[in-house]
Amino acid sequence: MADGITVTKLNAWFGPSHVLHDIDLAVAPRAVTAIIGPSGCGKSTFIRCLNRMHEVVPGARVVGTVLQEGQDIYSPGVDPVEVRRRIGMVFQKPNPFPTMTVFDNVAAGLRLGGVRDRGVLNERVERALHAAALWEEVKDRLGKPGAGLSGGQQQRLCIARALAVEPEVLLMDEPCSALDPIATARIEELILELKRDLTIVIVTHNMQQAARVADATGFFLLGELVEFGPTSQLFTKPVDKRTEDYITGRFG
Amino acid sequence: MTTTRWRQRVSSLMAILTAAAAGSVILPLVLIFGFLLWQGAAAINVDFFTHLPKPVGEVGGGMANAIIGTLILLGLASLLGLPIGILGGVYLAESRDRRLPWIVRFLADVLNGVPSIVIGIFAYTLVVLPMRRFSAVAGGVALAVIMLPIVVRTTEEMVRLVPASLREAGLALGVPEWKVVLRVVLPTARAGIVTGAMVAVARVAGETAPLLFTAFGNRFWHQGLDQPIAALPLQIFAYAIAPYDDWHRQAWAGALVLIVLVLAVSLMARLVTRGRVGAVR
Numbered sequence: 001m002a003d004g005i006t007v008t009k010l011n012a013w014f015g016p017s018h019v020l021h022d023i024d025l026a027v028a029p030r031a032v033t034a035i036i037g038p039s040g041c042g043k044s045t046f047i048r049c050l051n052r053m054h055e056v057v058p059g060a061r062v063v064g065t066v067l068q069e070g071q072d073i074y075s076p077g078v079d080p081v082e083v084r085r086r087i088g089m090v091f092q093k094p095n096p097f098p099t100m101t102v103f104d105n106v107a108a109g110l111r112l113g114g115v116r117d118r119g120v121l122n123e124r125v126e127r128a129l130h131a132a133a134l135w136e137e138v139k140d141r142l143g144k145p146g147a148g149l150s151g152g153q154q155q156r157l158c159i160a161r162a163l164a165v166e167p168e169v170l171l172m173d174e175p176c177s178a179l180d181p182i183a184t185a186r187i188e189e190l191i192l193e194l195k196r197d198l199t200i201v202i203v204t205h206n207m208q209q210a211a212r213v214a215d216a217t218g219f220f221l222l223g224e225l226v227e228f229g230p231t232s233q234l235f236t237k238p239v240d241k242r243t244e245d246y247i248t249g250r251f252g
Numbered sequence: 253m254t255t256t257r258w259r260q261r262v263s264s265l266m267a268i269l270t271a272a273a274a275g276s277v278i279l280p281l282v283l284i285f286g287f288l289l290w291q292g293a294a295a296i297n298v299d300f301f302t303h304l305p306k307p308v309g310e311v312g313g314g315m316a317n318a319i320i321g322t323l324i325l326l327g328l329a330s331l332l333g334l335p336i337g338i339l340g341g342v343y344l345a346e347s348r349d350r351r352l353p354w355i356v357r358f359l360a361d362v363l364n365g366v367p368s369i370v371i372g373i374f375a376y377t378l379v380v381l382p383m384r385r386f387s388a389v390a391g392g393v394a395l396a397v398i399m400l401p402i403v404v405r406t407t408e409e410m411v412r413l414v415p416a417s418l419r420e421a422g423l424a425l426g427v428p429e430w431k432v433v434l435r436v437v438l439p440t441a442r443a444g445i446v447t448g449a450m451v452a453v454a455r456v457a458g459e460t461a462p463l464l465f466t467a468f469g470n471r472f473w474h475q476g477l478d479q480p481i482a483a484l485p486l487q488i489f490a491y492a493i494a495p496y497d498d499w500h501r502q503a504w505a506g507a508l509v510l511i512v513l514v515l516a517v518s519l520m521a522r523l524v525t526r527g528r529v530g531a532v533r
Contacts, residue, residue: 161421
């Protein structure tokens with residue numbers, strides 16, 4: 001494995017509106033890639049294109065290639081369900097399944113994928129909760145409703161849920177924007193832990209966050225990738241004038 | 253010029269008016285229930301729940317056959333109406349097609365407005381004529397048709413209320429869409445769907461007109477689903493227009509039992525909605 005994701009000439013539409021224009025970008029394996037940019041610039045759409053979640057919206061369309069593991073996830077024979085098993089996703093608002101307990105939430109992907117064996121479930125759920133740094137806080141309340149946890153815990157529960165199916169890539173769409181600074185710090189620590197085994201792409205509104213966690217950063221504006229490079233370089237010596245204006249707070 | 257005092261006065265006047273209007277909503281039910289208790293409670297005794305009606309002219313007897321008949325009819329109607337209604341509602345909420353759901357939704361609303369006696373005639377033509385006999389099945393079909401639009405529309409609404417974020421969470425785990433609907437969306441909407449189903453059952457429990465020429469009524473115990481069957485509303489109707497005082501008393505008692513039945517079903521619907529972990533917020 002370990003060849004990341006290569007995006008070539010990616011274009012996306014919502015009905016008639018063309019929201020992504022010819023995006024070329026290479027996501028490094030076992031590293032954190034951050035996507036920054038003002039609201040409405042297409043960053044969420046971009047990562048939703050990486051696991052074929054964009055097309056879930058009625059009227060949405062994608063053209064281009066996204067190579068993962070040497071396979072174009074948009075080539076005709078590919079099953080989007082398979083793609084999403086390998087490329088997991090965490091959303092902006094924590095969205096645990098409200099009818100399920102903490103345990104059932106984490107086990108959901110496995111159970112719905114056909115895993116029945118109680119021993120396997122127990123082991124994978126515990127491992128995922130450890131990986132999401134949530135085990136210590138919930139080990140005594142696995143049978144309680146997942147929706148009863150705090151916001152930050154719910155988001156880590158959602159990360160555990162995504163990790164339980166053992167994806168190769170984890171996409172995170174502004175995972176901290178609904179959380180307070182302490183919960184945010186925990187998630188950021190977690191991201192740095194997770195990148196040892198996983199390829200991570202994170203969309204964030206928060207430039208400091210990108211600077212703290214990301215190895216590489218891409219700046220999106222009006223549906224175009226303006227600049228992409230190592231995080232330290234993008235924030236200190238941006239090549240493009242627009243990037244410089246954005247990171248110095250002159251607009252956006 | 254409007255002064256503060258004037259505005260306060262108008263405000264309290266409107267508060268009283270709206271409260272009075274809200275109060276008048278419950279007034280009819282309270283009056284009906286009180287009146288039924290007053291008129292019907294006296295005729296309620298063990299015999300009423302355990303005995304067949306007595307022959308004309310004899311005092312006493314009960315409506316046990318009609319109570320059982322109504323329960324059988326409601327069971328048949330639910331067996332037919334709930335699965336079709338719930339599946340149809342899921343289709344309306346989940347389908348990406350635009351035209352068929354639009355047509356179905358519109359026609360379901362029309363069907364909801366069709367007078368129940370017309371639905372009785374429909375069931376008569378559909379079931380009674382080919383079978384050449386009034387029957388429990390015909391009554392069940394008529395009631396199921398009345399239930400259908402209610403169940404379809406409430407199910408659709410409830411499934412639509414499930415946040416898109418939950419659906420996306422399921423899909424993003426690599427779960428096929430049908431499984432997401434079955435294992436995530438429907439359980440989340442369950443409380444609402446159950447409520448809708450119970451509202452529909454309560455609604456048809458008191459229907460009389462569509463049973464007149466389908467279930468027809470029967471003065472004896474249940475004799476098979478292909479035979480005419482007794483039902484509380486029919487029995488009440490027959491007794492209320494008969495010239496005997498004892499029958500009038502029994503009609504009141506029957507009405508009381510019927511309304512308690514409907515109340516119990518509605519109450520159950522409430523409890524089911526409240527008790528669930530993580531009902532749709």
